[in-house]
Amino acid sequence: MANYMNAAKDKAAGKSVLGGAMIIAGTAVGAGMFSLPVVGAGMWFAYSLVMLLAVWFCMLVSGLLLLETNLHFESGVSFDTLTHQTLGNFWRIVNGSSIAFVLYILAYAYISGGGSIVNHSLETAGIELPQSVAGLVFALGLAFIVFISTKAVDRITTIMLGGMVITFFLAVGNLLIDVDTVKLLTPDGEDTYLPYLLAALPFGLVSFGYHGNVPSLVKYYGKEDSCTIIKAIVIGTLLAFVIYVCWLVATMGNIARSDFVSIIAQGGNMGVLVSALSDVMTDDWLTSMLTIFANLAVASSFLGVTLGLFDYLADLFGFDESRLGRLKTATVTFLPPTILGLLFPNGFLIAIGFAALAATVWTAIVPAMMAYKVRKLFPNATSFKVPGGNVVIVIVLLFGLVTGACHLLAMADLLPVYG
Numbered sequence: 001m002a003n004y005m006n007a008a009k010d011k012a013a014g015k016s017v018l019g020g021a022m023i024i025a026g027t028a029v030g031a032g033m034f035s036l037p038v039v040g041a042g043m044w045f046a047y048s049l050v051m052l053l054a055v056w057f058c059m060l061v062s063g064l065l066l067l068e069t070n071l072h073f074e075s076g077v078s079f080d081t082l083t084h085q086t087l088g089n090f091w092r093i094v095n096g097s098s099i100a101f102v103l104y105i106l107a108y109a110y111i112s113g114g115g116s117i118v119n120h121s122l123e124t125a126g127i128e129l130p131q132s133v134a135g136l137v138f139a140l141g142l143a144f145i146v147f148i149s150t151k152a153v154d155r156i157t158t159i160m161l162g163g164m165v166i167t168f169f170l171a172v173g174n175l176l177i178d179v180d181t182v183k184l185l186t187p188d189g190e191d192t193y194l195p196y197l198l199a200a201l202p203f204g205l206v207s208f209g210y211h212g213n214v215p216s217l218v219k220y221y222g223k224e225d226s227c228t229i230i231k232a233i234v235i236g237t238l239l240a241f242v243i244y245v246c247w248l249v250a251t252m253g254n255i256a257r258s259d260f261v262s263i264i265a266q267g268g269n270m271g272v273l274v275s276a277l278s279d280v281m282t283d284d285w286l287t288s289m290l291t292i293f294a295n296l297a298v299a300s301s302f303l304g305v306t307l308g309l310f311d312y313l314a315d316l317f318g319f320d321e322s323r324l325g326r327l328k329t330a331t332v333t334f335l336p337p338t339i340l341g342l343l344f345p346n347g348f349l350i351a352i353g354f355a356a357l358a359a360t361v362w363t364a365i366v367p368a369m370m371a372y373k374v375r376k377l378f379p380n381a382t383s384f385k386v387p388g389g390n391v392v393i394v395i396v397l398l399f400g401l402v403t404g405a406c407h408l409l410a411m412a413d414l415l416p417v418y419g
Helices: 005-009 017-028 031-039 044-070 079-087 091-123 133-148 148-176 181-185 194-206 212-222 223-252 257-263 270-280 284-317 323-341 348-377 389-411
Strands: none
Touching: 005 284, 017 223, 017 348, 031 044, 031 091, 031 194, 031 223, 031 270, 031 348, 044 079, 044 181, 044 194, 044 212, 044 223, 044 323, 044 389, 079 212, 079 348, 091 133, 091 270, 091 284, 091 323, 091 348, 133 148, 133 284, 133 323, 148 223, 148 284, 181 223, 181 348, 194 270, 194 348, 194 389, 212 223, 212 348, 223 323, 257 270, 284 323, 348 389
């Protein structure tokens, strides 16, 4: 469930709506979902649901605004080209830099999360490793797959996808059956919820990041089939929303709100959350399914992100496809996030937050600005236009600005953060 789902578009029989929807949902849903119950613990389930619904709407509209822009240009043009042709070279650089930053910081986040969940898995087998070492093992093992070839990533992630679907429904399905409605609907702890919503907003945004795939869908379906693309975006984002709601019900319905204080105090990393869920699961076999799902989720997310970063950097620096060229690309791709993983092994939540800060540029601000510009450039165009006029553009733009500001204010301790 990560960016590797791009490969699925080449296999979607008959160019069905479902194929495009799965690309969107698969890109959005990944290891980042493990941050949602942790950052949502303060506002708890009801407000988490409101937050996700608002973010889903804004991110859906921003994706449709990007589609509106894309339909005025040739099929197959990249996000980079769209930004350059509509907003100029300055915003092209800003947009490209923000995408590169997000890929780098997510690579580090997944090394941190991967080290945490690998460490948790080893502890259940009686093996203890420093988390920084576990993160190094995780990074080196998966980096080798990316170094080999894109085809190797495709094959490995296809296997991972099947395993993730099975283990997710087994583990989360069991947690949903055992939900304690008292924990879910009448949480313990302090009687304050709404103030914690703003600090959690950036984590909601990064959970619906699929926008890089919109130009790919236009190329895949063709400009003439915009209705199918719209349906794919709507269904795909809705599917991601439903998965997140199920995940919140499963976690918040089994772990008391007060127990999240301890989870957050330990860094809120993936292994800590999975360990807390394992403690409430009565079946060791289902506990293993949850652990396997977590391992597959973070591994596939890491492969998807780093493959995109690998290709981006190879093109940026002009490295060829020879073994030496790929080694150079692998070095600039994996060395910085791996060093960060060694120095700061528990930075999963912090890294996701910074990814959200940069992602506001290319998932909200830039799509809104581009749509406004193309409406000025092509006032009489008959192609698809997002309903709502300039009001929806302003809403998406403000959403991006507010979300970025929320992260900065939370980092400066000017917004309440639970725990």
